[in-house]
Amino acid sequence: MSKKIIYSTRPFRSEFVSQIATIAPDLVWRTSIEESEILDIEIMLGWDKKLASTLLSSSTQLKWVQSISAGVDYLPLEQFSNRSILLSNASGLHSDSISQHVLGIILSDYRGIYSSILNQEKQQWKDDSLSFRSLEHTNMLIIGTGKIGQRLAELATPFGPTVIGINTSGHKVAHFNTTYPMSQLSDVLPTMDIVINILPLTMETTNLYNATFFSSMKPSASFINVGRGKSVVTKDIVYALTHKQFRFAALDVFEEEPLPQSSSLWSLENLLITPHLSGMTPNFQEKFMKIFLKNLKSYTEKQSLSVNSVDLAKGY
Known part of the structure; x- marks a missing residue:
């Protein structure tokens, strides 16, 4: 045998x-x-x-x-x-890597580093349109309070944001100031400055981030997806960013990977694209x-x- x-x-x-x-x-x-x-x-x-x-x-x-x-x-x-x-x-396994990736994105956005990289390509020294932000007194929404979400909340807290979590039932989770059930996501969303998706892909989370979702965000808010690409409706986020429904996005995962060269996402200056590398773990x-x-x-x-x-x- x-x-x-x-x-x-x-x-x-x-x-x-x-x-x-x-x-x-x-x-x-x-x-x-x-x-x-x-x-x-x-x-x-x-x-x-x-x-x-x-x-x-x-x-x-x-x-x-x-x-x-x-x-x-x-x-x-x-x-x-x-x-x-x-x-x-x-x-x-990827909690530290993904959390550090997200914090790197937020800090590069808030401190003008991402904009400076774009300006360097144009050999532009001064940019009067550049604004700077601080994480203090911001509302950070982490959608998905599992191991990655908890580690991100823990690492973000010393920078001073109010860290709010969304999970299925709204149960309390360590390192979050407050948690809400998924059923209250639309109620919480309009007051959030930073929105981060770390949810797995299920029937409920497929196409969760769509035109209705993006139109409810603060115009000054940012959106980061390190969860699953199919949670975001690509054409809806393209429209939302083009029409400045919210200020900035960073996507590490996409509906189609590798991202086709023909994708409209490539041309958006208020979008940071990373090639599904947030989970790369030493x-x-x-x-x-x-x-x-x-x-x-x-x-x-x-x-x-x-x-x-x-x-x-x-x-x-």
Whole structure:
């Protein structure tokens, strides 16, 4: 009888492979897979779409998928549920990187650094239209109060904003001055100076940021998306920025990636585009393996996951 396989879609250092072998000696580690071995995969790190039809067939041995990302909207969640496949994500792994990315954007906007970069390209020294802002006494709205949202709130607080959170129920969360339920988002939005999306993509959050949303923002406000691209309706944010419905936006994720050269977004000077890099994390392997090894121990002992287990019905 063939040995069951842990198949990783990316390599990891030998020190981690050794720890995996110690925890799960009955499983074989693979970073490449032969066709004859696919049905022997029991655990998968990442997801290989080319293998999906076989992995999700009636004869599959797949029991657990460990996502390498925090978001799992790209995975076949309904099929996982039908096959009783466990799913865990990498939530928390990117908290520092994404939080620092967001703060970098805010400070470069508020201190005129982004505008200065644009002026440098034009060899323009003085810009009388430039205005400077301070984070003190601003209202910062973080939509999504999970691990990333909490870390961002913690890092932002010393700069002096009032940090307000939006989550499903409005439950209190550490580092936030106040939290509101999603149902009150439209009530809170018009008084916010900085609006940041960190939500996963679900049916409820797809196209959440649309014409109605943008037209309700303060004209002086800024909007930052480091959540999912499909949460923002591209044509609506183009219209809103073109017509100055709000002042500035920064997008790290997009409805279509890579962003096509033909996109109207490229030409907007009040928009900062970054190529889905907010989650790029130094020491990724160490941070990821803290999650995976803990779950692997729990899985081998109890056939359950101890951290970052995803509710397949909710999608997070």
